[in-house]
Amino acid sequence: MTRKALALISGGLDSMLAARLIQQQGIEVHGINFFTGFCVEGHTHAIRNHDRKREKRNNALWVAEQLGIKLHIADVVDEYKDVVINPKHGYGANLNPCLDCKVFMVHKALDWIHAQAFDFIITGEVVGQRPMSQRKATMPVIARESGADDLLLRPLSAKHLPPTLPEREGWIDRDRLKDFHGRSRKPQIALARELGIEDYAQPAGGCCFLTDQTYSVKLRDLWDNRGRREYELDDIMLLKVGRHIRPSRTFKLIVAREEGENNFLEGYKRQFATIKTVSHPGPLTLIEGGPLDDAELELACAITARFSQGRDADRVELRFSDRELSTRTIAVKPLAPEQIPRDWIIG
Numbered sequence: 001m002t003r004k005a006l007a008l009i010s011g012g013l014d015s016m017l018a019a020r021l022i023q024q025q026g027i028e029v030h031g032i033n034f035f036t037g038f039c040v041e042g043h044t045h046a047i048r049n050h051d052r053k054r055e056k057r058n059n060a061l062w063v064a065e066q067l068g069i070k071l072h073i074a075d076v077v078d079e080y081k082d083v084v085i086n087p088k089h090g091y092g093a094n095l096n097p098c099l100d101c102k103v104f105m106v107h108k109a110l111d112w113i114h115a116q117a118f119d120f121i122i123t124g125e126v127v128g129q130r131p132m133s134q135r136k137a138t139m140p141v142i143a144r145e146s147g148a149d150d151l152l153l154r155p156l157s158a159k160h161l162p163p164t165l166p167e168r169e170g171w172i173d174r175d176r177l178k179d180f181h182g183r184s185r186k187p188q189i190a191l192a193r194e195l196g197i198e199d200y201a202q203p204a205g206g207c208c209f210l211t212d213q214t215y216s217v218k219l220r221d222l223w224d225n226r227g228r229r230e231y232e233l234d235d236i237m238l239l240k241v242g243r244h245i246r247p248s249r250t251f252k253l254i255v256a257r258e259e260g261e262n263n264f265l266e267g268y269k270r271q272f273a274t275i276k277t278v279s280h281p282g283p284l285t286l287i288e289g290g291p292l293d294d295a296e297l298e299l300a301c302a303i304t305a306r307f308s309q310g311r312d313a314d315r316v317e318l319r320f321s322d323r324e325l326s327t328r329t330i331a332v333k334p335l336a337p338e339q340i341p342r343d344w345i346i347g
Helices: 013-023 043-047 059-067 077-085 098-116 139-146 186-194 213-226 233-238 259-266 294-306
Strands: 004-008 028-035 071-075 120-122 243-248 251-255 273-277 284-289 316-321 327-332
Touching: 004 013, 004 098, 013 028, 013 059, 013 120, 013 186, 028 059, 028 098, 059 071, 071 098, 077 098, 098 120, 098 139, 213 243, 243 294, 251 294, 259 284, 273 294, 284 294, 294 316, 294 327
Parallel strands: 004 028, 004 120, 028 071
Antiparallel strands: 243 251, 251 284, 273 284, 273 316, 316 327
16 A cells, blocks of 8 residues: 655755655655745746846746656635734744744645545654754644644654654654754755755745745834734735835835836736826836825825936926826925935835
8 A cells, every 4th residue: 555645845955855755765745835925936036127037936836846746735825814913832033933834834734634535744844943943842842733743754854853653654664764953954955966856946045925024024014004913915915026115104105116016016006096207217106005195195206206217306297196097297306315214114
């Protein structure tokens, strides 16, 4: 009887190696990748012109192709919100709920293996690699709180952990598993070479926006100024794009930095009021919040003009459009850099 395992595939080197080690023992491996909205690889590379030449691929799909396994992608955007907003174990250095995230994903994987008659779960976790979710003390927490218990196998660090059911039952030869620990990636890179794996995502990488300090500052600002901890998928995407400038608690500006971002923000013209320079090439700006009174609108236009090619002109003409796409033209003097206080700039 061929045993079946489900590997959590992030797209990084660790999960790739873990899956390959188990494949080598004659186990049928499938992969699963959870779409939370916070890991959108290549998103800004595809939008911004100066990043266009950078490689754009979904690393989880690419890893599955290299391994020759089926990859199941699960949309968990709505379910995941409670993990981000109310993490039982708190946040890491930024707004990353890493321990709660891993518990959530392993629990979802457990539901999947029960529904699909698979035998156990694989992850690429390494003891001591990450300060929050991959300490030796937290490994049992993930197994226990997810409900997976000893159906959760970590092939890269198995020899530092108690034997799991697949090992005790002889489905897996524990001697062929690894004893990796700590933050050095040299053992993984050496194993990749041994296994003939030459191409992989950056070893110390990770695509989760929530681990990024600038992104986390923007998300906290969004929550603080809405007066409630919530978000939608569009919020997640927009926090990655443009300059975010908040002249007032009542509104924020998202100012495109270049043509690619202008084109991307065009897609939101029915959701937000916008400002676009007319007399000079310049950015498209989304206005989040409002409505703005005349003085606030003039300020928003002057900020937008500051980032246009008319920044040194006496007057710049701009077009304001509301969400119904009714427009009017406004002429303003661009603000000087010193007229935009640092505390208006988010992130």
